[in-house]
Amino acid sequence: MRKMTIILLLALPLGVTIWAARFETRGLSVGSKKFTESVILSELLAQLVQNTGQPCTHRAELGGTQILWRALRLGEIDIYPEYTGTLREEVLRESDVESIDDIRAKLSEFGLRMSEPLGFENNYAFGMNKKRAAELGIRKISDLRRYPELIFRFNNEFMERGDGWPAVRKHYQLPQRNVRGIDHDVAYRLLAAGEIDLMELYTTDAEIAYYDLAVLEDDLGHFPRYAAAILYRAALERTHPGVVRAIRQLERRIDATSMIALNGRAKLERVPEPQVAADYLSENFDIHVTIDIETKTEKLVRFTREHLRLVVKSLIAAVLVAVPLGVLAAKTRTLGQTILSAVGIVQTIPSLALLVLLVQPLSWSAEQFSALRAIGVSGLGEWPAMIALFLYSLLPIVRNTASGLQNIPPQLRESARALGLPRFARWRLIELPLASPTILAGIKTATVINIGFATLGALIGAGGYGEPILTGIRLDDYGLILLGAIPAAALALIAQVYFEIAERVVVPRGLCIRS
Amino acid sequence: MFRLHDVSKFYDGKVALRPTSLDIAAAQTTVLIGPSGCGKSTLLRLMVGLLTPSGGEIVFEGQQLNATNILQLRHRMGYVIQDGGLFPHLTARANATLMARHLRWPKKKIGDRLAELTNLTHFPADGLDRYPGQLSGGQRQRVSLMRALFLDPDVLLLDEPLGALDPLIRAELQTELREIFRNVQKTVVMVTHDLAEAVYFADTIVLLRDGVIVQVGTFRELAESPADPFVTQFIQAQRGPQQNAMGPT
Incomplete structure (x- = not known):
């Protein structure tokens, strides 16, 4: 009896291990960052790759820029969507790249390629409640200098980035002290509730319209341009030329309005990202993929x-x-x-x-x-x-x-x-x-x-x-x-x-x- | 049986036992006695090899105790401590038979030996499957004694075996214990601080003070020709109120 129970007790973790073990066929993989737009874009890419018949997994929400960049360089992922501004200001900050050609040259040193722009920019901006901004008479970022007591909340990456808060503060000589890091999506809710005064926005966020926010004018021209593009490993051109052709179909095909709409469907209407991506492909590319939305x-x-x-x-x-x-x-x-x-x-x-x-x-x-x-x-x-x-x-x-x-x-x-x-x-x-x-x-x-x-x-x-x-x-x-x-x-x-x-x-x- | 030659023990520079020589006679009961801290337990623990002497040598049946032979030699010594030292996770039976099972004695032999010992120690058979926590103090000492005697050792070493028992049970077990010693005809070395108990059990009494043997002899010798005023003092101090409990001398 005791022996039986011991065997059962030992069998349980063993059984669990076997049940939970992953048996996966390793195809290509597309990575995405931990925000909705990145997830949607990567889902589009993954579906385009799968449509060529090549097995491909979407490793969603892997983390921030640094994690994705490292994973791509090491070949842990093959493709991920990135923004030119992020490459220039953050990833390749130390190499002083200016033009798109500089970026491409630098990327190829890492064995990487960048597609043509996808057609929209997702820039950083500062956003406030429209009513609050109007009360204080704030229209542009330099107006903020007059209100040192305002509460700012930024996402953690923005707090640290080369083009983020430290640079903005220096550029505009901003005096605010109550500035801390917070999750981007939580910040929207706090802003709507009036708990905070200002947050950073991504200009394709669907919430800007939803919460009716005022976007402050970047009057001293600080924020760089963040044009979306696809990064992929150069080796793919040799090993999977069809895949490269497939993903590059997205070049210049998504404008800002479409991207905002896609973000809105996922975030505000809560349509799962794979569904959002599949609908977009079928409407705009006449590509019909059957997707498995998990129950x-x-x-x-x-x-x-x-x-x-x-x-x-x-x-x-x-x-x-x-x-x-x-x-x-x-x-x-x-x-x-x-x-x-x-x-x-x-x-x-x-x-x-x-x-x-x-x-x-x-x-x-x-x-x-x-x-x-x-x-x-x-x-x-x-x-x-x-x-x-x-x-x-x-x-x-x-x-x-x-x-x-x-x-x-x-x-x-x-x-x-x-x-x-x-x-x-x-x-x-x-x-x-x-x-x-x-x-x-x-x-x-x-x-x-x-x-x-x-x-x-x-x-x-x-x-x-x-x-x-x-x-x-x-x-x-x-x-x-x-x-x-x-x-x-x-x-x-x-x-x-x-x-x-x-x-x-x-x-x-x-x-x-x-x- | 045991021959100690200039054996001493120091802990961190403090003396527990000064160089001491002593012969323990076979088939006799030797009692080590003295006030607490006199070195009587140290002496016993040196004999069973739980302590290594700082100097001198201990010879057991012609073999000098050392790190290599001590495990083997211990099979020929039975050791009982105050409150038994029984393993709480093992039943009385498992405690008593532990070493025999480890040595892979045949089942039958173990069973026979256990029956013999339960008889000898008057341990109730239905108590064998109880855990030490379910036994009385007296019963625990009986199990401990069975464990010590199981391999039929040449010598039985007991460190205050009755020290933790209440007086009634203690008196009862004293009688039985002496009976047992007589029956098994073994060399017994026993530590106690109680003179009455020493007198009751001992063929030879070894009186210690401050790590030195003061006198070795029968009680009569100690009482009638003390080697040192301390001997008389020690006997006097313990006598008074307990005189009646001293038993036949």
Whole structure:
């Protein structure tokens, strides 16, 4: 009976791993940034590629410019939509490129190509509530100098970018102090509610019309032009010439009005981006693709699989590493303190920072060592998330293993020695069973933390329950947020129950008796 | 049985036992006694190899104790501590048979030995499947004794075996324990701080103070020809109110 239960308990994580494992045929992949326009454009590109018969996945919402740029250079994605202004001011800032020809020359050094412009510009602008702007008499950006108390909120990328807030402030000599980073979509809601005074806009945002915002005139001509274009790997021209022809059909075919309308359909009418893209292709290019819009259930299954994959893999690895580390840490004082502070330091790194910090070294390692690439290591998505989860899971398990072993009463250790049991037998028959409740509690803590923390993986494109939460925030869709939040909480509860059953089976019965 | 030659033990520069020589006679009960901190437990723990001497040598049945032979030699020593030192995650049966199972004794042999020992120690058969947490203090000591005797060792080393028991059970177990020692005909070395208990069990009493053996002998020898005023003092201090409990001397 007990043996059966142990087998079942072990079979569960194994079964979950197999169920959640990804069997994917690797075709081309199109990446998109974490905002609606980028998702729609990439969906258009992906559908055009699929229409040539070439398998292609759209890796949606991978992150910000730096992540996409690096992924393209390393070949983790093959195509993504970018803006000339971003290339000039941000990506290639250090190489001082001016004209489009400069940009192309620089890109080809990286083995990349840029298409002709798609036909619309998506420029930065400053936006305010029309009424508030009229009250204060603000029409252009230089008018802002008179109101140092205004509250500004910008998206985090804009706060840092070479052409973002620091440059605008310098250019216009703006005095405002209450300036902080915030999610772009949340900023719209705060602006509409009058909580903030000003945010940065993208001129193709459908919300400008929807919230009836005033766009301030860039009277000192600071903001560069951001013409949309397609970036792709130069190698595609050789390996997939048909694909290159297909995606370049979009050149000069999308004007600003169309783009605003596309954004509006996705964001305001909540039509799924693949549907928006497919409708556009069928109306304007007479290309009819059948798209699979995921049902809610299909989505839930996918998120669950992705989430479980992150959690189970990172946790199994953490247990395999942390338990031996804990045993070592319990052995000697100095070694123990070293190990505990090492795994403790990892906990002090803010989770978001750790995720982003892992992207670069992983990309680099994958680039340098083909063996790592072969097992699927990449700086995108799953790997950085899994490694971060692994690192975070170490401390509770190491600490509990060590303290579980250290807290064994000395007279019990001595009794085992005095019996003449050899070292390994003492460890296996006495010390490990005595420490097992504490070790198990550590693994349980790690699991529950891990399940919650894995939602952050979506920030770097790892998927899981975090993805609907992020998309829900982007689209202001509470249903979608709950689609991630509720199962994540449920999963944590299931894990709790699992460990409670495991405790009953694994922890020796005699330890549950208090005399 | 045991021969200690100039054995000493220091902890962090503090003396627990000064260079000490002592012979433990076979098939006799030797009791180590003295005030707390006198080194009596240290001496016992040195014999079972839980401590390594800072100097000198310990010879057990002609073999000098060292790191390589200690595991083997311990199979020939039974060791019992205060409150038993039973493993809480194992039943009474599993505690008692642990070492025999580890040495892969045949099932039958283990069963027979266990039956023999439950008889000897008067341990109730239905208690065998209980965990230490479910047993009384006296029963726990019986299990501990069974565990110590299981491999039929040459010597039994006991460190305050009755120290944690309440007086009634203690008196009962004292009687039984002496019975058991007589039956098994083993060399017994026992540590206690209680003179009455020492007198009750001992063929030879070893009185220690501050890490030094003050006198070795029978109780009569200690009482009648003390080697040091401390011996008389120690006997006097313990006598008074407990005189009646001292039993036959």
